[in-house]
Amino acid sequence: MDMSQYLEVFIDESKEHLQTINEQLLELEKSPEDVTIVNEIFRSAHTLKGMSATMGFEDLANLTHQMENVLDAIRNHQIQVTPDILDVVFRAVDDLEAMVNSIGEGGDGKRDVTEVVQQLKLIEQGKTPVSAEPTSKPSSSQIHTQTYGEFEYNVLQQSKEQGFTSYAIRIQLRADCLLKAARVFMIFEALEQVGEIIKSNPPAELLEQEQFDQEFIVTVISKENKEDLYKRIMQVSEVEEVVITPLDLEQIGMELQQAEAALTQTEEKSEKTEKQEKASTARQAAAGNKTIRVNIERLDSLMNLFEELVIDRGRLEQISRELNHPELQETVERMSRISGDLQNIILNMRMVPVETVFNRFPRMVRQLARDLGKKVNLEIIGAETELDRTVIDEIGDPLVHLLRNAIDHGIETPDVRRAKGKPEEGTIKLKAYHSGNHVFIEIEDDGAGINREKVLKKAISKGIISEQNATNLTDKQVYELIFSSGFSTADKISDISGRGVGLDVVKSTIESLGGSITIDSHEGAGSVFSIQLPLTLSIISVLLVEIQNEKYAIPLSSIIETAIVKKESILHAHNQKVIDFRGKVVPLLFLKDIFEVPVHKEEGDFLSVVIVRKGDKMAGLVVDSFIGQQEIVLKSLGNYLTNVFAISGATILGDGQVALIIDCNALIK
Amino acid sequence: MTEFQGTELKVIVFQLKDEEYAIPVQQVRSIEKVQHITRVPRTPDFVKGVINLRGVVTPIIDLRTRFGLEEAAISESTRVIIVTLDEIEVGFIVDAANDVVDIPADAIESAPEVMDTAQVDYINGVAKMGKRLLILLNLEKLLNNQELKVAK
Structure with a gap:
């Protein structure tokens, strides 16, 4: 009964299911009549219940079961979906989340979930839940008594039928025992020679990590008698005391039934256990090859090693071209193709869609x-935008x-909005997209916007700026002030968006990631917070171009x-060379001059021009020739060369050489 | 050897024109042969560009240009010394690098006054080892120069 190998899978899967439940509940709130959504939630909840029962997390299974009952009632149109009901269900999901996290x-x-269970029951009986503060004190783990779930009970009963006897063995180690985990291991091994360990309290993982005092209880089925077991355990040194009690199966059965009755369990017990077991083993088998956790550092070194391989590949390709040996060429071509695929896999491994951060927001906003x-x-736009894992981990809190x-200070209350002639419902847009060398995340609200005078007044009163300075500031500079520490413009302090200690922390977190944050705001119309994040390691598509003997990459x-x-x-227009491009006048930028490229060859009668844009402005970059489109890995120029003009980074080409990436935003004024 | 421990400084010695310079061995990551350097536009003239150092884009500084010496053609003995300081990693182009020396602490003297004042800034001292004179470089000063900031 070693479950530890499934534990990680179980936790991952549980989190996925909880996420699905969260998302679908939000959907359900929007369209309460939609039975398919309820079914979706029901499915996830059911799987979760089955999994947790098999893993022996009874509280988790029980609470899920209770939730399922409510969902069932909704599905059968016995109760109407109201925000109040959903509040309780959400709270139950919160509890479930807390439990999974604790595991x-x-x-x-x-976890003590009696209150939520109580409320769920009330709902199920068609009553309105009494809203009360959720109590969430984790019950202390019992050490002197052992409780059993349905599944264990079943196993115990089956083994009894096969002539085994079940014992609960309480073992106490000596207080001066140094290697507790080792002793536990020896005891387990001694017991497993003559029987099978059904359950231990604390669970085996905790025992392995020595997270227990001196005492633990194991439940064992064995054909040996009490005395023999005792002797076997006492052979392990440093054991202080062993108390073996045969289990009273009837009593356990009764306790179980009571617990079940309390939970108004309706289904046939044995049938259900069987079903659950089947469902979860199937899940586990499927999940086994689904996820595996890998340390980011390993991926980094894999990546670096691979890049060296790419360089050698470039050399090999060149050598094979020179030698013109058909068999060698064929082999090298094959190798190139395979390593190309490999490259994509390695790069993609580090990238995570920003969705993993975004998906918890709808719930929070609600x-x-x-x-x-x-x-x-x-509104969430661009959740599929991929970001490097390390950035993803940090960006959530800001x-x-x-x-x-935005919700607290930006969006107004419905009556204020109505008075202003806006729709009652405020909109917050959360948008993520790639642009050039960066990922942008924008948070846009259609709320009140930032009041310049109010900000200035506050900043002056807080001593952040002086009155003389205040008049000279541009709007942007004024908005920047709200990122100063010790600043809060809300008329009354609420516990939602903090006490003015927040935004400066947001700014410093983003800057520590190498990004930046800007605000744009129109009073009465809303604000946009725009976060620019670097892609420390990311793949972008570029057009490789040649300028004299140098190669540059322009982001597609x-x-x-x-x-x-x-x-x-x-x-010529005002000393500026321009071309007429599809009816628009586009200024030409000669990269050769801007980048002071050493000239080796003269240009011909034709110019190769790359038309780029920044917002609604355009420019034509004049290069010597186009090499082609390519997927490249972005690299920074390091900490020594920071802020090189119009260069946003570098990449390593197939031949191992470095090509610089042109920052078009810096070229267009 | 043991009796001098703690009072000795292990350095990498390299050559520029006729003089020998030294960098503490802890600050040196590796010594490389010269490979293709990609020029980075609009940087100070002593920044030769960047190279691909096993997957890491590493800036390269020509120490001759940096010290105001005339440039030299790349020869068989030309080396790139990769040094690291805090988060910064750069390579120095030097004429030759082929020695590791233990300098006893008492052999180090502060930089002589007669030297060019601009240079004294990034020179920690001078070590006299028999007939050889080793100039100890101060990487902090060498890499945190104002010229690069102006170039921004």
């Missing part, structure tokens, strides 16, 4: 809006803060198109 951190996953009596609709800020994201232009068609 993930090595705890026992126990809760906050309800708490504040506001109506907010959260985003939470900005969202809270900023390219509109490429063109070959005759020299005669260059026009």
Whole structure:
């Protein structure tokens, strides 16, 4: 009965299911009549219940079961979906999440959920739940008594039928025992020679980590008698005391039934256990090859090693071309193809869609809006945008803060909005997208916007700026002030968006990631917080171009198109060379001059032009020739060369050489 | 050897024109042969560009240019010394690097006054080893120069 190998899978899967439940509940709130959504939730909840029962996390299974009952009633149209009911269900999901997290951190996953269970029951009986503060004190793990779930009970009963006897053995180690885990291991081994360990308290993982005092209980089925077991255990040194009690199966059965009765369990017990078991083993088998956790450092070194391989590949390709040996060429070509695929896999392994951070926001926004009596609709755009794992890990908290800020300070209450002629429901747009060398995340609200005078007044009163300075500041500079520490513009302090200690922390977190944050705001119309994040390690598509003997990469994201232009068609406008491009006047930028490229060859009668844009402005970058489109790995220039003009980074080409990536945003003024 | 422990400084010695310079061995990551350098536009002239050092893009500084000496053609003995300081990793182009020396602490003297004042800034001292004179470089000063900031 060693479950530890399944534990990680169980936790991952449980979190996935809880996430699905969360998402679907939000959907359900929008369209309460939709039975398919309820079915979806039901499915996830059911699987979760089955899994946790098999893993022996009874509290988790029980609470899920209770939730299932409510969902069942909704599905059968016995109760109407109301926000109040959903609140309770959400709270139950919160509890479930807390339990799963506790298990993930090595705890026992126990939690006092009686209140939520009570409320769920009330709902099930068609009554309105009494809203009360959720109590959440984890019950202390019992050491002197052992409780058994249905599944264990079943096993015990079966083994009895086969002539085994079940014992609960309480073992106490000597207080001066040094290697407790080793002793536990020896005891387990001694017992497993003559029987099977059904359960231990604390669980085996905790015992292995020595997370227990001196005492633990194991439940064993064995054909040996009590005395023999005792002797076997006492052979292990440093054991203080062993108390063996045969288990009273009837009593356990009764306790179980009582517990079940309390939970108004309806289904046939044995049938269900069987079903659960089947479901979860199937899940586990499927999940076994689904996820595996790998340390990021390993991926990094894999990546670096692979890049060396790419360099050698480039050399090999060159050598094979020179030697012109068909068999060698064939082999090298094959190798190139395979390593190309490999490259993609390795690069993609580190990238995580930003969705993993975004998906917890709808739930949070809903809760906050309800708490504040506001109506907010959260729109998420570009959740599939991929970011490096390390950035993903850090970006969650700052985003939470900005969202809270937008709901609390940005979006107005429904009556204020109505008075202003806006729709009652405020909208917050959370948008993520790649642009050039960066990922942008924008949080846009259609709320009140930032009041310049109010910010200035506050900043002056807090001593952040002086009155003389205040008048000279541009709007942008004024908005920047709200990132100063010790600043809060809300008229009254609420516990939602903090006490003015937040935004400066947000700013410093983002800057520590090498990013930046800007605000744009129109009073009365809303604000946009725009976060720019570097792709410390990311793949982008570029157009490789040649300027004299040098190669540069231009991100495809900023390219509109490429063109070959005759020299005669260059026009002059105010000392600036321009071309007429599809009816628009586009200024030409000669990269050769801007980058002071050493000239080796003269240019011909035709110019190769890459039309790029920044916002609605365009420019034509004049290069010597286009090499082609390529997927590249972004690399920084290191900490020594920071802020090189119009260069946003570098990449290593197939031949091992470094090519610089052009930052089109810096070229267009 | 043991009786001098703690009072000795292990350094990598390299050559520039006719003089020998030294960098503490802890600050040296590796010594490489010269490979293809990609020029980085609009940087000070002593920044030769960047190379691909086993997957890491590493800036390269020509120490001759940096010290105001005339440039030299790359020869068989030209080396790139990769040094690291805090988070910064750069390579120095030097004429030759082929010695590791233990300098007893008492052999180190502060930089002589007669030297060019601009240079004294990034020179920690001078070590006299018999007939050889080793100039000890101060990487902090060498890499945190104002010229690069101006170039921004």
